[in-house]
Amino acid sequence: MEDKRANLIAISIIILLIIVTIIARVTLHLSKTFFLIFGVDIAAIFAVLAIVILRSRFNTRRKLLEKQIDTDGRELRIEYSFLRKVAGVPTKFRVRELEEATDGFRSLLGRGGSGSVFKGILPDGTAVAVKRIEGEERGEKAFKSEAAAIASVQHVNLVRLLGYCISSTGPRFLVYDYVHNGSLDNWIFPKTGGGATSGRRRSGCLSWDMRCRVAHDVAKALSYLHHDCRSCILHLDVKPENILIDDSYRALVTDFGLSKLKGREESRVVTTIRGTRGYLAPEWLLENGVSEKCDVYSYGMVLLEIIGGRRNIRVLEKGSRVSNRKFEFFPKIVIEKLKEGKVMDIIDDRLVEGGGIKEREVKKMVKVALWCIQEKSKLRPSMARVVEMLEGRAPIEEPPDTQMLVVDFLSVDDEDDNSMPHRHRPRFAQMDRENPSISGYSFAFSTLSGR
Numbered sequence: 271m272e273d274k275r276a277n278l279i280a281i282s283i284i285i286l287l288i289i290v291t292i293i294a295r296v297t298l299h300l301s302k303t304f305f306l307i308f309g310v311d312i313a314a315i316f317a318v319l320a321i322v323i324l325r326s327r328f329n330t331r332r333k334l335l336e337k338q339i340d341t342d343g344r345e346l347r348i349e350y351s352f353l354r355k356v357a358g359v360p361t362k363f364r365v366r367e368l369e370e371a372t373d374g375f376r377s378l379l380g381r382g383g384s385g386s387v388f389k390g391i392l393p394d395g396t397a398v399a400v401k402r403i404e405g406e407e408r409g410e411k412a413f414k415s416e417a418a419a420i421a422s423v424q425h426v427n428l429v430r431l432l433g434y435c436i437s438s439t440g441p442r443f444l445v446y447d448y449v450h451n452g453s454l455d456n457w458i459f460p461k462t463g464g465g466a467t468s469g470r471r472r473s474g475c476l477s478w479d480m481r482c483r484v485a486h487d488v489a490k491a492l493s494y495l496h497h498d499c500r501s502c503i504l505h506l507d508v509k510p511e512n513i514l515i516d517d518s519y520r521a522l523v524t525d526f527g528l529s530k531l532k533g534r535e536e537s538r539v540v541t542t543i544r545g546t547r548g549y550l551a552p553e554w555l556l557e558n559g560v561s562e563k564c565d566v567y568s569y570g571m572v573l574l575e576i577i578g579g580r581r582n583i584r585v586l587e588k589g590s591r592v593s594n595r596k597f598e599f600f601p602k603i604v605i606e607k608l609k610e611g612k613v614m615d616i617i618d619d620r621l622v623e624g625g626g627i628k629e630r631e632v633k634k635m636v637k638v639a640l641w642c643i644q645e646k647s648k649l650r651p652s653m654a655r656v657v658e659m660l661e662g663r664a665p666i667e668e669p670p671d672t673q674m675l676v677v678d679f680l681s682v683d684d685e686d687d688n689s690m691p692h693r694h695r696p697r698f699a700q701m702d703r704e705n706p707s708i709s710g711y712s713f714a715f716s717t718l719s720g721r
């Protein structure tokens with residue numbers, strides 16, 4: 271704007287000088303005075319042109335420099351945010367930044383027991399999943415320090431926590447790396463109806479080899495959390511929804527919002543019950559405190575679901591009361607089929623059609639899973655041992671019979687059906703340990719919250 275005005279003034283001066291010269295020529299003819307005026311005018315015109323040229327050159331240079339500084343600044347900011355990510359330092363976001371990144375929380379990826387997850391893009395181009403946590407009760411300091419501890423945990427099979435957001439009044443947020451292929455449930459269970467998500471969910475049927483790889487990836491991630499971090503981290507909500515599948519079908523464990531840090535010297539953590547029905551170890555109900563063996567149990571349950579391509583619990587008969595309902599418990603079926611030597615019967619039907627699955631491999635996976643879901647936590651292997659078993663570095667003995675008398679899925683929501691649609695309410699309130707009525711594959715007691 272300023273440039274335009276200066277150029278206009280220069281042109282006006284030049285035109286004025288030319289007019290003066292013409293008038294002088296007409297009135298003074300070719301007199302001495304005219305030549306004097308003519309000389310001065312020409313000099314003035316050259317001076318104005320020189321100023322205009324110099325000014326425009328100077329301005330172009332200045333703009334180039336400004337652009338360069340701007341680009342350098344942006345690159346520095348990107349570099350800085352990259353270094354923060356690599357170093358595991360969580361970024362503190364403002365609510366407005368997250369609103370902009372998610373376009374006003376428009377693209378819903380999914381809804382869980384603790385809140386909703388939205389897709390977003392940060393200004394540096396990073397795709398993120400923003401988890402809005404409702405009803406977070408921890409104080410600001412505790413939330414912040416847990417976020418920092420979680421962000422500092424880095425492993426190829428763990429989803430990275432990039433940052434968090436705390437507003438004084440509204441909900442809190444956790445910002446994770448966006449994982450393109452969504453959660454494992456969409457890749458092992460047959461599709462049932464539509465969900466409440468706005469974005470199109472990626473789904474399919476993982477091949478046997480891919481499933482073995484996912485099982486291995488998850489085992490490595492949990493082993494890392496339990497054994498290789500400075501303080502032992504218990505996940506406490508291992509389930510297919512908390513296992514994400516990336517572009518190259520690698521499994522990434524997520525949702526450390528629920529996890530609990532445990533000092534190395536502590537053998538058990540006493541905490542309020544957390545987790546999801548169907549994956550909870552019995553000691554949640556029976557003992558005072560939990561250990562990493564709870565994650566081993568949940569892992570075993572997930573492993574069976576990966577093999578079978580179905581949920582571990584199915585409602586066979588609906589009753590008006592929980593106690594009247596009949597459930598089919600997949601792990602029991604697996605144990606029986608293994609005893610009968612018909613282990614191939616339990617594999618996901620969609621995989622059997624394709625053929626090429628070795629019985630030896632299936633047996634290995636099933637036995638590992640059955641070791642993990644032993645009711646007595648002491649009998650369960652550590653996650654490090656599970657990794658060794660899966661890799662063939664440790665022998666896998668016949669798993670002992672486990673009674674599975676205490677099963678945690680005993681309250682099933684009214685809306686549950688055979689396909690166990692996903693309404694997640696993992697936090698739960700109260701339990702009633704009395705009168706467990708157990709018959710065959712049917713179990714009923716307690717009022718745990720549903721999935």
Ligand SMILES: Nc1ncnc2c1ncn2[C@@H]1O[C@H](COP(=O)(O)OP(=O)(O)OP(=O)(O)O)[C@@H](O)[C@H]1O
Nearest residue numbers: 379380381382383384387399446448449453511696
């Ligand atoms: N980082 C991510 N990238 C892509 N999708 C994600 C990511 N995190 C979560 N999701 C999707 O959002 C869904 C909801 O996640 P959320 O953690 O809120 O619920 P949940 O895992 O089902 O239950 P819970 O609250 O017990 O963890 C997941 O099932 C998954 O499909």
Ligand SMILES: [Mg+2]
Nearest residue numbers: 382511512525
């Ligand atoms: Mg989750």
